[in-house]
Amino acid sequence: MKLKFLHLALAAALVMGAATPAVAQKKGGDAVVAITNAPPSFDPHSTSAQGARHVNLHMFETLFARDEGAKPVPDLAKSVAVSADGLTYVFTLRSGVKFHNGKTMGPADVVASIERYRKGGASASLISSIDTVSASGADQVTIKLKSVQSTFLGNLSSPRAPIAIMPAEEAAKEMGKALPIGTGPYKFVEYKPDSHVKLARFDDYVPNPAYKERDGFAGAKIAYLDTVTFRFIPEAGARDAATMTGQVHLNETSDESTAKRLKGNANFTVMKALPYAVQVLKFNMAQGPGTDLNFRRAIAQAINAEEILGTAYPDLYLMDQSWVYPGSPYHTGRALLKQDVAAAKASLAKSSYKGEKLIFIIDNIRPNVDAATVFQQQVAAIGVNIELKVGDWPTISGIGLKSDQGWNFWTHGFGIEPYEGPASAMSHWVKGQGQRKADPVIDDLFAKLNSEMDVGAQKKLFADFENRMADQAIAINLGDYGLFQVVSNKLKNFKPYRITRMWGVWLE
Template sequence: MALTTLTRRNALAGMGLVAAAGIIRPHGARAETSLTVVLESEVVIFDPHFTTAAITRTFGYHIFDTLFAMDGKGEIQPQMVARYETSPDRLTWTFTLRDGLKWHDGAPVTAAECVASINRWAPRDAIGRMLRAATAAMAAKDDTTFSIALKEPFPLMLQALGKANAPLPVMMPMRFASTPGDQRITVPPVGSGPFRFRADLWKSGNSMILERNPDYVPRAEPADFLAGGRAVKVDRLDLRVMPDQMTGANALIRGEIDYMQYLPFDALPLLRRARNVKLLSIGGIHQFQGNFRLNHAFPPFDDPAVRRVLWKLVDQPSILSAIGVPAEFHAAQCPSFWMCDAPLSSAAGAEAAGLDIAAAKAALKATSYAGEPVVILEVAGSISQTAAQVLAQNMKNAGFTVDEQTMDWGTVLARRVKKDGWSLFPVYSNGTDMISPLNHFYIASTCEDYPGWSCDARVPDLLKAFSRAEDQAGRKRIAEEIQKVAYELTPCVMWGQFTIPAGYRTNLSNLPQSSYPMFWDVERA
């Protein structure tokens, strides 16, 4: 995911941002039961099984529902499921759906549709593929109950069905769930979630309306991150598209919008002075992890020794400072592939990491590197571009030839699917996408299925062992072994763990303290 946020080189005055928060007047009254929000980008893909895009995941959690969901402690709790049980040998799992579950067209949710939804999602997801490989049979027993019979115990059953990262295992009506997973669903979606998509009011490039689902029956428990009762307290969400982040920040200060997912760092001083705006800053797994993704299929990073030189060319605090991230919004230095302040946090394998230009120069001379240009794909005006520019200068100082190429994110997406013509690109992802080896984009991928094409013969067996571990201590030990391999393999190089604060109007309450935008339970004070 890359965002079109402005770097510190851009002057606020040139963006027309309001100069004095104290004299701003509300733009005007809106319906009390409507929230106007600006998310990271426009929703263009409706199919949560099909893509890893975070914006589609956000859309998916509001329109669809999942069998299980993650709570604020990272534990998996029942969501659509009322109860479940396992056989004594742990080879049979039986799930019973809650009463009252309906699709947006009024039809009841059935167990057969849940089975079909799991079968559609699983081949497109790393942990889903492991579940599929361990499954002997999966079938509906009646309209509200289905079972999964396993070939061998699969301790991460709940973590698979309740995973919080994309592709998201949402439940779909049979007409959608029977569509092959590699065929994107493009028609207006029908889910069973707390909001309904109003296709008749959709204005592409401008706004999208999500309406409260009057038939949705939330769980009885209080909302807890993605788990618990998703009680909707507004009539509709108006998802607005902004031309740039500064325009969005200005609209938030004026009261034209109620919430903005990603605020530009340059605007934070002014936003802090705005009397009717609050900033939402979170830590741990709700932060972002920045990475430089390396292309293992194209010189010079087809040589692992050349890749490992980069560990000596990255200083996370320096990069985050260059971007303009205030100290309270980032970790000092995080060596963990699985995020810091997270269940699997570890420094295993990180001994070689740390900025040392002289050591990098000496290490580079000992490799096969012969001056090939390192082609960096950079998104113009983004914070990830600033991160890449800091790395590029360090690389030049160490003896690399660097070719920085600037483009938009769409062009990066098109370029990165080709195995030649690029060497690395900077990106950042939600921490929940990176907290486990089974959902980490660059560890759980293979030489065939994800741009960068990194793989190591040791990783699949370690991932399988991780999925079979019976407790958290066993998983943590195996995750440390995987991380040691990752530092050798260098599928990516972390450039920082940080928060991009959201902003919201002070008359909103019950807004979840998370980087995931969630608008159930939110109401006006």
């Protein structure tokens, strides 16, 4: 079998080698981070919740991870060799990596972790192409695929519900029951429901020698802090108050009014995490006028996306309708929305809509409610009657993701998928997951993308996907929005990313 070696770790080292901070790092202290929700689980395989990623990715690592630009790079793997036919991946593991229980990581742990994820991981479909996974040497693991999958390393490195490596004895436990024992720079200390979770520096952590600085979810994950306390503070005003009174060092999610109030305050730095998510407007294509292309086109023509985003996220949005973020090699940068009220009225007249009241479901966070309210006003101008139905996220997402009934429109953030890239962004619309009715063209484009190894051809397939989404008004990408993050000036070297990374930072 002929193998092709990917020397990704060396490339990363050359890129990141000169990026070490010029100021002196200081060990010690407890950094307190205000996050909106408690993790539903500390078993990383069992949940894709954002709150879980924020905490679990400090304790767990993966074979491959995403760098700052979301490219898959080695993490617990030292390198990978891929067969000429694209079906066999041989991973060489880094040596001497320790778990938090003192055990040295080996191939058996990697095999057990991947096998566990295949059977019941929160995003098990990511690795459904695996045929077999086996230990093939003292420091090697071999994965054989059923068919070529161009996105395999990207899927393996997904942070959504990470395919984390844990001790084999933990991987033997049922989903949701594994103890939080990983290889990451911080280890679990305590969890108090409705209060906080505390992590401590793992002094036996083995940094990846290929890096000198943090790089996305990979890189040099150096823990300077003694402990990190993640406090669960769901109410925005309470998070801001805790920040301003010095109870927390980092507020992961603030709003524009607080950002403006703190501008120029020497005690804080307000940072933008932008883009952080796409504001997506969904149609229920399984029932009602959402089944009618003329109706969907009328809605797309009627709306002013910038007015919607500008109201929901003042000073914190990008007018960009690509389904991946700027900076991705697959980003097209095209404007696919243009308001044309006259055309909207003409399309509506050709549709099956007869003035009936339609239901717009939204969860109760302010930006989504604001976005839905502006949308309601804009489509009223062409004669579409909308009723807003507001609820908490579990209730609304349960309706929108699982039911064909009880809704016609839904808006929410679409964050991790555009970060991960084309396959992840497309997957939400495959087999009608996001729109409740499959589109055969989208399904075909997704299948072709997964088997296409040529990057140029992949870009063409993704551009065709974006055109199909716009032409058929399968869903409307309103643009990108971000987060304001407020950082105490006692916390040094923090940089916004997909999670609040607490490695590479220190307290003064």
